[in-house]
Structures are given as C-alpha cells and as structure tokens.
Amino acid sequence: MPQLVILGAVALDDIRTPFGRRKNIAGGSAFYASVAASFFTKPGLVAVVGKDYPREHLRFLESRGIDTAGLEVAAGNTFRWNGFYDFDLNQAHTVKTELNVFADFQPMLPEAYRQAPFLFLGNISPQLQLDVLGQMRKRPRLVMSDTMDYYIKRERKNVLKVVREVDVALMNDGEARMLFKTPNLVRAAREILKLDSRIAIIKKGEHGAVLFYDNRFFAVPGYPLETVRDPTGAGDCFAGAMLGYLAKTRDLSEKNVRKALVYGSVVASFNAEDFSCDALRGLSMTDIRGRYNEFKRFVQF
Amino acid sequence: MPQLVILGAVALDDIRTPFGRRKNIAGGSAFYASVAASFFTKPGLVAVVGKDYPREHLRFLESRGIDTAGLEVAAGNTFRWNGFYDFDLNQAHTVKTELNVFADFQPMLPEAYRQAPFLFLGNISPQLQLDVLGQMRKRPRLVMSDTMDYYIKRERKNVLKVVREVDVALMNDGEARMLFKTPNLVRAAREILKLDSRIAIIKKGEHGAVLFYDNRFFAVPGYPLETVRDPTGAGDCFAGAMLGYLAKTRDLSEKNVRKALVYGSVVASFNAEDFSCDALRGLSMTDIRGRYNEFKRFVQF
Numbered sequence: 001m002p003q004l005v006i007l008g009a010v011a012l013d014d015i016r017t018p019f020g021r022r023k024n025i026a027g028g029s030a031f032y033a034s035v036a037a038s039f040f041t042k043p044g045l046v047a048v049v050g051k052d053y054p055r056e057h058l059r060f061l062e063s064r065g066i067d068t069a070g071l072e073v074a075a076g077n078t079f080r081w082n083g084f085y086d087f088d089l090n091q092a093h094t095v096k097t098e099l100n101v102f103a104d105f106q107p108m109l110p111e112a113y114r115q116a117p118f119l120f121l122g123n124i125s126p127q128l129q130l131d132v133l134g135q136m137r138k139r140p141r142l143v144m145s146d147t148m149d150y151y152i153k154r155e156r157k158n159v160l161k162v163v164r165e166v167d168v169a170l171m172n173d174g175e176a177r178m179l180f181k182t183p184n185l186v187r188a189a190r191e192i193l194k195l196d197s198r199i200a201i202i203k204k205g206e207h208g209a210v211l212f213y214d215n216r217f218f219a220v221p222g223y224p225l226e227t228v229r230d231p232t233g234a235g236d237c238f239a240g241a242m243l244g245y246l247a248k249t250r251d252l253s254e255k256n257v258r259k260a261l262v263y264g265s266v267v268a269s270f271n272a273e274d275f276s277c278d279a280l281r282g283l284s285m286t287d288i289r290g291r292y293n294e295f296k297r298f299v300q301f
Numbered sequence: 302m303p304q305l306v307i308l309g310a311v312a313l314d315d316i317r318t319p320f321g322r323r324k325n326i327a328g329g330s331a332f333y334a335s336v337a338a339s340f341f342t343k344p345g346l347v348a349v350v351g352k353d354y355p356r357e358h359l360r361f362l363e364s365r366g367i368d369t370a371g372l373e374v375a376a377g378n379t380f381r382w383n384g385f386y387d388f389d390l391n392q393a394h395t396v397k398t399e400l401n402v403f404a405d406f407q408p409m410l411p412e413a414y415r416q417a418p419f420l421f422l423g424n425i426s427p428q429l430q431l432d433v434l435g436q437m438r439k440r441p442r443l444v445m446s447d448t449m450d451y452y453i454k455r456e457r458k459n460v461l462k463v464v465r466e467v468d469v470a471l472m473n474d475g476e477a478r479m480l481f482k483t484p485n486l487v488r489a490a491r492e493i494l495k496l497d498s499r500i501a502i503i504k505k506g507e508h509g510a511v512l513f514y515d516n517r518f519f520a521v522p523g524y525p526l527e528t529v530r531d532p533t534g535a536g537d538c539f540a541g542a543m544l545g546y547l548a549k550t551r552d553l554s555e556k557n558v559r560k561a562l563v564y565g566s567v568v569a570s571f572n573a574e575d576f577s578c579d580a581l582r583g584l585s586m587t588d589i590r591g592r593y594n595e596f597k598r599f600v601q602f
Contacts, residue, residue, distance in 0.1 A: 018484055087484040183319055183388040185507075186527040206486075207508035210525055217599050219522035224511055226487040258602040298518050299600040301559040 002044030002067045004247040005113045006034045006240065007132050008122025008146075009079055009102060010047040010071065014095075015275065016084035019229040025276040026057045027081065029122040029146065032233035033240030035277045036267045038064035039288060040244030044113045046070035046132065048105045050077040069110040074101040089231045090205040109135045118247040120239055121145040121166065126158035133165060142252060144168040146239055152179050160195065169197040170239055173204050185210070189217075199257070203235045211261055218258050221299060223269035223291065230275045234268040237277070241267035266291045303345030303368050305548040306414045307335045307541065308433050309423025309447075310380055310403060311348040311372065315396075316576065317385040320530040326577040327358045328382065330423040330447065333534035334541030336578045337568045339365035340589060341545030345414045347371035347433065349406045351379040370411040375402040390532045391506035410436045419548040421540055422446040422467065427459035434466060443553060445469035447540055453480050461496065470498040471540055474505050486511070490518075500558070504536045512562055519559050522600060524570035524592065531576045535569040538578070542568035567592045 008030030014023045030047040037043040044067040051073065061068055079102035082095040107128055114137040121129035123146045133143060145166040147159050152175055159179060163169045169192045171179065176188035185202055189212040192200035200212045208222040242264030249256055266288055273279040309331030315324045331348040338344040345368040352374065362369055380403035383396040408429055415438040422430035424447045434444060446467040448460050453476055460480060464470045470493045472480065477489035486503055490513040493501035501513045509523040543565030550557055567589055574580040 087478065089484060177388065183390060184527065184529060186525045189525075190527070204508060207505060208520075208522060210522070212525075217525050218602070219509075219525070219599055220602075221509060221511070221520035221522045221600075224487045224490075224513075224518050224520070226485065226491070228485060255602070262602050296602070298520055299522075301519070301521075301556070301563055301597070 001112050002116050003041050004037055004043040004118040004120065004243050005046060005070070005109070005116040006030050006037065006043050006120045006122060007046040007107060007129065008033060008120075008124050008236070010045075010049050010053070011079040011081050012053070013080070013232065013276075014082040015230055015232055017089070017230050018085070018087060020275065022230075022275045026060070027232060027276060028079065029124070029233075029236045031061075032236035032271070032277060033120060033122055034061065034066045035064055035280055036237035036240030036264075036271070037244030037247070038066050039241065039267065039283070039285065040248040040263075042067060043240070043244065043247075044070050044110070044116065046107050046109060046113070048072040048074050048079075048101050048107075050074060050101045053078045070107075070113055072105075072108075074105075076101040083232075085231065089228060092232070107132050117141040117250070118243050119143045120243050121162065122236060122239070123148050126151055126155050126162045129162050130158070130165065142167050142243070142246065144170055144239065144243060146170045146235070147175060149175055149178060163192055163197055164195045166197055168199040168201060169195075170201045170203065172235060173202055176202050186212075201261070203238060205231065205234070209238065209261060209265060211257070213254075216254075218261065220261050220265045220295070223265060223295065225269055225272060228272045231272050232275075233277065234272050237271040237280075238264040238268040240264075262292055262295050263288070266295065302413050303417050304342050305338055305344040305419040305421065305544050306347060306371070306410070306417040307331050307338065307344050307421045307423060308347040308408060308430065309334060309421070309425050309537070311346075311350050311354070312380045312382050313354070314381070314533065314577075315383040316531055316533055318390070318531050319386070319388060321576065323531075323576045327361070328533060328577060329380065330425070330534075330537045332362075333537035333572070333578060334421060334423055335362065335367045336365055336581055337538035337541030337572070338545030338548070339367050340542065340568065340584070340586065341549040341564075343368060344541070344545065344548075345371050345411070345417065347408050347410060347414070349373040349375050349380075349402050349408075351375060351377045351402045354379045371408075371414055373406075373409075375406075377402040384533075386532065390529060393533070408433050408436075418442040418551070419544050420444045421544050422463065423537060423540065424449050427452055427456050427463045430463050431459070431466065443468050443544070443547060445471055445540065445544060447471045447536070448476060450476055450479060464493055464498055465496045467498055469500040469502060470496075471502045471504065473536060474503055477503050487513075502562070504539060506532065506535070509566060510539065510562060512558070514555075517555075519562065521562050521566045521596070524566060524596065526570055526573060529573045532573050534578065535573050538572040538581070539565040539569040563593055563596050564589070567596065
C-alpha cells in the first residue's frame, strides 16, 4: 500500500531553453513529483496517458518503485505540452497545449491507495483535485495541493475551495499574487492561512521557497546552480521529494517539515540540471545528502 | 577620521509605488548607504548637492553622525530621479532623470578621508569610482563597488575595470546577467571572481542576496515583509549597513562577512517599509538585533 499518492499530469513535452531543445520527452507534474518522491518512498501515481505513451517511460517509472496501478491508459494520445524559456528561466512560455486523453480524465483511485496517509493533489483542475480527495476512505494525515495560473484565471472559486480543504497549499509566487490580488507575498500567504490551510508554501523558482505557518516562516534559498538546462518540473520535484521525505519519516513536527523542504529543494535543484528528469536517473541518496549538507553550510551564519 | 567612506549620489526623488506617492523626498545611493551605515559607524560622505538641497536633510545626515565634509554644495540644482514601481517591486521604472550638479561632479576627498580602511564606491560613473579610489593615500583594507544597468550599457569596459580593482563587487542579478551576458548567476559570479574581485555579491531584491568566494557561497533569503511601501534604496542600505558593520568590527573573516551580509539585509528590509529612509529614523539597535535573530531562526533546519 503506497504511503503517498500523487495526482497530476503525465505528459510528453517539446521544450526549448537557451541550453538546448528536446522533443517528445517525459514530463507532467505527476511524473516529476513521483520520480522525485521515489528516492524516499514508493508513491502511487494517479494520472492518465494515451496508447502512444512510450513503454520505456512506463518501465522507468516502475524501475523507480512507483506504483502505477492508478495510471490509466486510455484510447487516444497522451497530454502534450510545447513550451520554451528565454533568458529568464523563471518564466515558462507555452506554445501549445494538447489535452488529448487528459480532457476527459476521471481519476479513479485503486482501493489500495484510498488509505494512504499522504496525498499530493498536483497541478490539475481543482474539480478533479476535490474529487480525488473525496475518494479517500479516511482523511489523510497530510494533503498538499498545487495549482497554476490557468486554473486561477478560469476556476478561481474552486482553486480557493481546494486551498480551504488541504493542509498545505503550495503555489509559486506569481500564482499566489494572482490568486489573492496582492503584490505582497506575505499577505498572499496570510490569506492562504486564513482559508484554513495549516501551511502555505510559496515556490520562487531559482530563488527558493518560503514556508509560512501562524506567525512563523522558514526560507530556503535557491541552490546556486552553475548548470541549469531545463527548469521544467522543478516545482513538482520539490513537492514530490518533500512529501516523499515526510511519508518516509512520518514526522510532521516543524523541525522535520523544514528538513523536508530542504530535501525538496535539493532534488528540484538536481532536476534543473538536465531535461526531463534525466539528472535524477543516476542520482544516489549520497548525492542528495551531500547537497543537503551544502544547503546547511550555505545558509549558516 | 571616518573608518568608512561612501561615494555615490545624493538626490531628490519623486516616487510612485502601488502603496503611495511622494515628491521631493531625500534619496540617492550615498544618502541611503550612509544612513544605513550610521547605525554601526560614522561614515564620511562623498557626493554633491545643489543649492536647493533642503537644510533639513543636511541636518538629518549630521544628526546621524555622518561626516559631511565630503559633501560638496555646488551652484545649481540637486540630482533628481522620478520613477515608479508596479506590482513587481523588483523593477524600477524611470520617468525622468535630471543630472543637474551631478553632471559635472568631480569628487575631491577631504584629507581626513584618504586613509579610511573601508571604501564604498556606490552607484556612480565608473570613471569617478576609479578616480576616488586613486585619491586614497593607501589601499583601504576593503573596497566595495556597486553599479547599474545605465553604466553597463554605456561604459562596460570601465565597469569591468572597477570590478577588477575592488575587493567586493556588488551588483543586482539583472546587472550581473547583463555585464557578463549569461542568464546564469553563478557563472556571472565566477566571471567577477576571475576578474580578481575577492568576493562577488549578487543582490536579488526581495529574494535576498548571494555571496560568492572561491567555490563557496552564502545565501541570505529576503525577509518576508508584510508591509513594503518603497523598495528604493534597499540595495544601498544593504551595502551601507554591511560595510558599516565591517568597519565597526574590523574582522574580515568569512564568518564575520556572513554576519555583515545579514545585517545589511536587516537594515535593507526595514528601509523598504517606508518611503525615503523614513523607516530607519526611529529604528534602534535593539530592533536591528531583533530582526537579525529572526533571520537566524527562519533559515535554521
């Protein structure tokens, strides 16, 4: 039985960055999050792909110990994203999105997933996020949600409803500003907490992340990467590794949540070093612990 | 004899932010830097103002213990900047710049300044920065420079020459990317170090700052401010407080330089809470130490 269930997209991406160009590579929020989580736990994946989804990607997921019982293979083509980044790698530009099988996706949790103590409602329509939460047999110990500008613009009310339902609301700085109509991130975070999320986490791309609860906050700076090839999926890796670490340690103390955020940042920083999640393929726990210790050293004063 | 000499602009600003609008307020890189430094030391100011510069601002500088022997009062009007910020407070937009007396400024260091162990070559033309450095009787223990996009576009070679001459090159992320023509901040920082600066500091506005030396780095996240009224001068306050602290403690160990960066961040964060340096007027060392300790707590894991 997976300790962590991850809902989101599994996609095929065409991506151009100042450092190269790749076609038809493995991507999607749930893909990135589950690969990142797999360093710590064996997550259960809830997503949909089409008949065209390459076998090698499925085999890769399974080789990572990821439970794919919740990965539906539907008639039609896999969700596709075509995008690029210019010099400012914090800003993704979409050329084309083809929803394909994702358009009619009705997630159905395998029975074994329904008692998982950790649930990640990754970037997908808020209606589906609420639907999946409703399928759990009992309230998980920790539910975390993500979202994106696309849904904030079209389904703001439902996005706010998700924020109200979950324990940890995660979003990036631009999304937080848009959702709460304020330029001030601290105010946006306070609005999240007012909506009854216990914790708000604002991702800031290469600038790291900030966690807010009550009147306290915790900031992780971005890891100063010399080689960034593709920032796609970094936020999902952050979420996946963070929850993977929590699912493994089962300790929700403030101290351990802080550690989890740093592990999330570590895996996200590795992931940005190459396209798709290629940089995670050869990665060991020793590498991860090594960079974790670097984070410790580089914030110390 | 001042332990820290600060070169830069003293200006009168018209500023609009999403939180208000002020006309004719005290500003300029050297103004902000010396007020920030004055919490730690009695800096000597090198700048020029016109006959129109309000007496109250001069009295304010003197009330802070700032040595104004190097502040020339020239015939003509004070340098004026008219600018605004939109929702993205990291981005200043210039409406109009009137150089006025600043156009023909030929800094002349008072004799008492020429042996100061700490020198800040604030945001001003690189030619003047080099000229002032040349007026020192002996090489100061630490010389730090700042610059801006205006000079990088027009006098790139001289800006690089300044970086080569100083011990600490400070600039913001956009300027570092522009100067070294790379989207990657770590690479830009390495280029600075290759030019023989011992230390590179990249300011990232609300996202904090990163210090690089050799293969090590130190990151200070931005302080999550609930009230930001005007970010103008935050970078100059950062530099002023940092150098003020170093001039007071005279300890250039890595450990103390890290502390100095945090003190810089603390004073800069207070400064953004109001227009001009109004938020620094009522500030005590107890307030500063309090926020310094908050920084400690919010990066700890």
